[in-house]
Amino acid sequence: MAEDIHPGIPADGTEAEDMAQQRTQPAPAARQDAAPDTGATADTGTEAGTDKGTGTVKLGQGPGRLLLWFYGVFTVAALSRSIVQISTKFHDAPLAYVLSLAAGIVYAVITVALWRGGDQARKVALVSCSAELAGVIAVGILTVADSSAFPDATVWSDFGVGYVFLPLILPVMGLLWLRRSGREAAGAA
Amino acid sequence: MLDAVTLTVSVTALLLAAWCAYAAYRDEPTNDRHFAGMAVVTLATLVQLVVSLVQLGHGDRPEQGVPVFIGYLIGAVFTIPAAAFMSLAERSRWGTAVVAAGGLILAVLELRLHDIWGAGHG
Numbered sequence: 330m331a332e333d334i335h336p337g338i339p340a341d342g343t344e345a346e347d348m349a350q351q352r353t354q355p356a357p358a359a360r361q362d363a364a365p366d367t368g369a370t371a372d373t374g375t376e377a378g379t380d381k382g383t384g385t386v387k388l389g390q391g392p393g394r395l396l397l398w399f400y401g402v403f404t405v406a407a408l409s410r411s412i413v414q415i416s417t418k419f420h421d422a423p424l425a426y427v428l429s430l431a432a433g434i435v436y437a438v439i440t441v442a443l444w445r446g447g448d449q450a451r452k453v454a455l456v457s458c459s460a461e462l463a464g465v466i467a468v469g470i471l472t473v474a475d476s477s478a479f480p481d482a483t484v485w486s487d488f489g490v491g492y493v494f495l496p497l498i499l500p501v502m503g504l505l506w507l508r509r510s511g512r513e514a515a516g517a518a
Numbered sequence: 519m520l521d522a523v524t525l526t527v528s529v530t531a532l533l534l535a536a537w538c539a540y541a542a543y544r545d546e547p548t549n550d551r552h553f554a555g556m557a558v559v560t561l562a563t564l565v566q567l568v569v570s571l572v573q574l575g576h577g578d579r580p581e582q583g584v585p586v587f588i589g590y591l592i593g594a595v596f597t598i599p600a601a602a603f604m605s606l607a608e609r610s611r612w613g614t615a616v617v618a619a620g621g622l623i624l625a626v627l628e629l630r631l632h633d634i635w636g637a638g639h640g
Contacts, residue, residue: 409593493626
């Protein structure tokens with residue numbers, strides 16, 4: 330379907346994205362820049378459309394690399410922690426452990442989005458970072474106001490105090506970086 | 519013995535973090551001397567792994583459970599090498615900052631390891 334309408338554009342994503350990309354110029358140079366980020370295995374997953382993004386800015390490079398590193402570490406930390414907790418003592422605090430698992434999944438999504446780069450990944454990262462910030466604030470307020478809601482600590486308890494407030498700082502830094510790199514991409518296009 | 523090794527890893531990790539943070543501040547990518555420093559810290563974490571396994575072999579048990587303890591040990595071993603590879607991919611001050619952050623993260627892991635093992639025996 331998409332190939333019929335836009336024969337010049339390689340069909341590697343959904344049709345809706347093909348249409349959306351028409352508003353911006355699919356500059357050949359931008360595509361080249363994005364190529365190393367998307368790698369050879371870029372044909373699966375929900376972010377499959379990213380490699381035809383027009384963004385010249387690499388989300389996971391420069392300052393983004395530091396963010397990528399922190400998000401990677403937090404992905405491993407939150408996922409392994411929740412998996413251990415869920416598999417060994419799930420009934421002690423089911424809500425807390427499921428929440429830790431959800432946090433770990435959000436971190437994983439952001440890590441992959443930063444690593445892949447491109448317009449689609451930026452949108453995914455934007456939504457995920459916003460969800461992360463909302464989650465940290467909501468859980469932080471809940472745990473401070475009513476500690477009985479969470480019998481066992483989560484990554485986000487008390488605004489992430491157990492992780493030197495990094496769970497609160499990271500999404501703010503992430504959103505700032507996404508905005509800045511987004512501006513650079515817009516300026517370069 | 520384990521306490522001494524944990525302290526050694528923590529101190530070398532913090533030194534590496536401070537050194538690389540300064541280099542990042544001076545806008546330098548990681549160089550060979552930084553990688554030598556990373557190798558030293560990684561070697562210390564490997565020594566820690568061996569010493570811990572010997573302690574476990576002698577029947578000593580961490581207060582908060584063996585799986586969690588082993589998990590943190592493995593995390594400690596891989597933290598600096600992972601940061602090293604990222605700094606190879608990022609040849610700018612930000613790659614050096616990644617190593618600095620890795621040193622801090624390793625120091626935190628050591629603090630947790632100390633807690634998990636328990637203050638009573640070491």
